[in-house]
Amino acid sequence: xxxxxxxxxxxxxxxxxxxxxxxxxxxxxxxxxxxxxxxxxxxxxxxxxxxxxxxxxxxxxxxxxxxxxxxxxxxxxxxxxxxxxxxxxxxxxxxxxxxxxxxxxxxxxxxxxxxxxxxxxxxxxxxxxxxxxxxxxxxxxxxxxxxxxxxxxxxxxxxxxxxxxxxxxxxxxxxxxxxxxxxxxxxxxxxxxxxxxxxxxxxxxxxxxxxxxxxxxxxxxxxxxxxxxxxxxxxxxxxxxxxxxxxxxxxxxxxxxxxxxxxxxxxxxxxxxxxxxxxxxxxxxxxxxxxxxxxxxxxxxxxxxxxxxxxxxxxxxxxxxxxxxxxxxxxxxxxxxxxxxxxxxxxxxxxxxxxxxxxxxxxxxxxxxxxxxxxxxxxxxxxxxxxxxxxxxxxxxxxxxxxxxxxxxxxxxxxxxxxxxxxxxxxxxxxxxxxxxxxxxxxxxxxxxxx
Amino acid sequence: xxxxxxxxxxxxxxxxxxxxxxxxxxxxxxxxxxxxxxxxxxxxxxxxxxxxxxxxxxxxxxxxxxxxxxxxxxxxxxxxxxxxxxxxxxxxxxxxxxxxxxxxxxxxxxxxxxxxxxxxxxxxxxxxxxxxxxxxxxxxxxxxxxxxxxxxxxxxxxxxxxxxxxxxxxxxxxxxxxxxxxxxxxxxxxxxxxxxxxxxxxxxxxxxxxxxxxxxxxxxxxxxxxxxxxxxxxxxxxxxxxxxxxxxxxxxxxxxxxxxxxxxxxxxxxxxxxxxxxxxxxxxxxxxxxxxxxxxxxxxxxxxxxxx
Numbered sequence: 001x002x003x004x005x006x007x008x009x010x011x012x013x014x015x016x017x018x019x020x021x022x023x024x025x026x027x028x029x030x031x032x033x034x035x036x037x038x039x040x041x042x043x044x045x046x047x048x049x050x051x052x053x054x055x056x057x058x059x060x061x062x063x064x065x066x067x068x069x070x071x072x073x074x075x076x077x078x079x080x081x082x083x084x085x086x087x088x089x090x091x092x093x094x095x096x097x098x099x100x101x102x103x104x105x106x107x108x109x110x111x112x113x114x115x116x117x118x119x120x121x122x123x124x125x126x127x128x129x130x131x132x133x134x135x136x137x138x139x140x141x142x143x144x145x146x147x148x149x150x151x152x153x154x155x156x157x158x159x160x161x162x163x164x165x166x167x168x169x170x171x172x173x174x175x176x177x178x179x180x181x182x183x184x185x186x187x188x189x190x191x192x193x194x195x196x197x198x199x200x201x202x203x204x205x206x207x208x209x210x211x212x213x214x215x216x217x218x219x220x221x222x223x224x225x226x227x228x229x230x231x232x233x234x235x236x237x238x239x240x241x242x243x244x245x246x247x248x249x250x251x252x253x254x255x256x257x258x259x260x261x262x263x264x265x266x267x268x269x270x271x272x273x274x275x276x277x278x279x280x281x282x283x284x285x286x287x288x289x290x291x292x293x294x295x296x297x298x299x300x301x302x303x304x305x306x307x308x309x310x311x312x313x314x315x316x317x318x319x320x321x322x323x324x325x326x327x328x329x330x331x332x333x334x335x336x337x338x339x340x341x342x343x344x345x346x347x348x349x350x351x352x353x354x355x356x357x358x359x360x361x362x363x364x365x366x367x368x369x370x371x372x373x374x375x376x377x378x379x380x381x382x383x384x385x386x387x388x389x390x391x392x393x394x395x396x397x398x399x400x401x402x403x404x405x406x407x408x409x410x411x412x413x414x415x416x417x418x419x420x421x422x423x424x425x426x427x428x429x430x431x432x433x434x435x436x437x438x439x440x441x442x443x444x445x446x447x448x449x450x451x
Numbered sequence: 452x453x454x455x456x457x458x459x460x461x462x463x464x465x466x467x468x469x470x471x472x473x474x475x476x477x478x479x480x481x482x483x484x485x486x487x488x489x490x491x492x493x494x495x496x497x498x499x500x501x502x503x504x505x506x507x508x509x510x511x512x513x514x515x516x517x518x519x520x521x522x523x524x525x526x527x528x529x530x531x532x533x534x535x536x537x538x539x540x541x542x543x544x545x546x547x548x549x550x551x552x553x554x555x556x557x558x559x560x561x562x563x564x565x566x567x568x569x570x571x572x573x574x575x576x577x578x579x580x581x582x583x584x585x586x587x588x589x590x591x592x593x594x595x596x597x598x599x600x601x602x603x604x605x606x607x608x609x610x611x612x613x614x615x616x617x618x619x620x621x622x623x624x625x626x627x628x629x630x631x632x633x634x635x636x637x638x639x640x641x642x643x644x645x646x647x648x649x650x651x652x653x654x655x656x657x658x659x660x661x662x663x664x665x666x667x668x669x670x671x672x673x674x675x676x677x678x679x680x681x682x683x684x685x686x687x688x689x690x691x692x693x694x695x696x697x698x699x700x701x702x703x704x705x706x707x708x709x710x711x712x713x714x715x716x717x718x719x720x721x722x723x724x725x726x727x728x729x730x731x732x733x734x735x736x737x738x739x740x741x742x743x744x745x746x747x748x749x750x751x752x753x754x755x756x757x758x759x
Binding site (some may be wrong): 194195196197199201202203271272274313316317318319320321369 | 460464528538539557559560562565568579580581582583614617643645646648649708
């Protein structure tokens, strides 16, 4: 360990509203100083000229597939992809096999993460046993074992009574309820957004209202129970309006939006290409515009990837047989810069908030801050770095993305967890005295990325 | 087009006209045996049917044979697909045997489009899910043109389960490209409003009598119960609101023709009297099926036509 000095960057820290040139000094796993012209003779130096130095990014919505689906992703590979996307913490959805509905699975995930993950992994526990929507999971025990929220992601809780009971318990334990909002009766048989394109392609539609009716129901239940409630991957303009209304009434509700839902529409999707197949589906241009506006107006709390790896053979099938979901950790920041910051919808400070304090507050994590005394989780990115996403070089085990070959402006440059550089785009570290030094073997990511 | 035939939507008006024109040459002369041609001698066409089909598969087989090609037919029940092989692997296996074209029917929309991206061999879509059935629309157009001077300005009413119909979609694209006036009619859950935006010249009319007013062509569709996830309409009242009977002819043009892609369900969407009436051209459609598929196979596998 030792000391690491990040020089010449633009420090953006939403918690303190700091946005300006500053150096950051890290001692061991803690930030010891933030200020201009810091000096530390014995420190390794990371030159962040032209880059933004931000608190470590948090992704609320990741599928790590372990245990059970290790052919598609493991905690180790998912964490590496997260680091390459600038994330220092990721929340792991419980739809593994077995489902994370008990302390044993939660403990297994945390232990695997401790041994193999380069970033911090926060398990999300199930709401119901086996995520079957019937019997409640042991919510208090899951929380005690380390779960930061509960969700039956991918298998929404259809029974309103079960959801009510879950919210009542969650409130008493002070844990957030995250819902994948989809009325399964309305969405049955659907493979893409219901609209002119689904009709043209002869594909079953998933209507916007399949999401909206469940958001409406859950917001009423959140009001009834006082639960801390979070809408995962919100995708429609009506759902957004309802969340805005609930917030205006003072309810403890929040929502996240994925990068792909602010970037692509149903009409943009390549017909019958499963790299464009996910839930919720890519919506209309009107919905995309509403989501961007919602982000700009502050209704949206976080950008979350819904990183959902699937193997090549699973995605190489008839469209309606292909599973839903795309990977997204490595492209999230670039898309957010591209769609939100470069066109002038939001400032860089607001962007950083969407990746740090925003998601941290959703699940009650005390992180996402860049100030002396805080844990040294730091994300360094260049808002103007031009690059092309090559999914064949991805750290994820899976390749299901519609963004392969896409040009981006803006990218993560280095990811620091507990004071250690766990990934960097190119070797940025210099030892004290300006002599270039090889990075430790742990940072194999940097070597691969540089290739 | 020489790469295969996936749908009508991607074809130009000129390409469609060329096929329809060539199909006339293949319409059988009356009471004479059809001469066997040698145009595609030595070519192998594989008919790969993942869904049951009588008329389309037989029609493609006869079309290939009349042109001198060899036709091999495979149905899903007897194929390795029933042994758990993936679609891509099945197709790769067949492609390794180097047939000249694969005619394919599949229950999933876009299945042939997906395969066409990964295979070099020309694929002819013989119906994909609820998406397209291009040769059906071509034979329907040939049948209409045998009786009407042009498609432009014709009022064509399509009645029935539109949303689940690949026949309807292909016909909408084809007729729209030629400036026909297209009216879609059926129970509201089976005719979503978005269908009117699929192509120019399409409108929706939920009242069958109003839909038929002034019609030159009435296309009836089968109600595809097998494609519905739940009953989208009350079955008991279907025929009284959307079944075609002799009375309806009074509302249409005097020379209206009635079409149906088959198989017909007498008493469910069409009365027996209508099916057997002089206005019904259902069997002419079947006859033209062979002629149109010959034209399609020749265009894809034969010597290049002058216009392309």
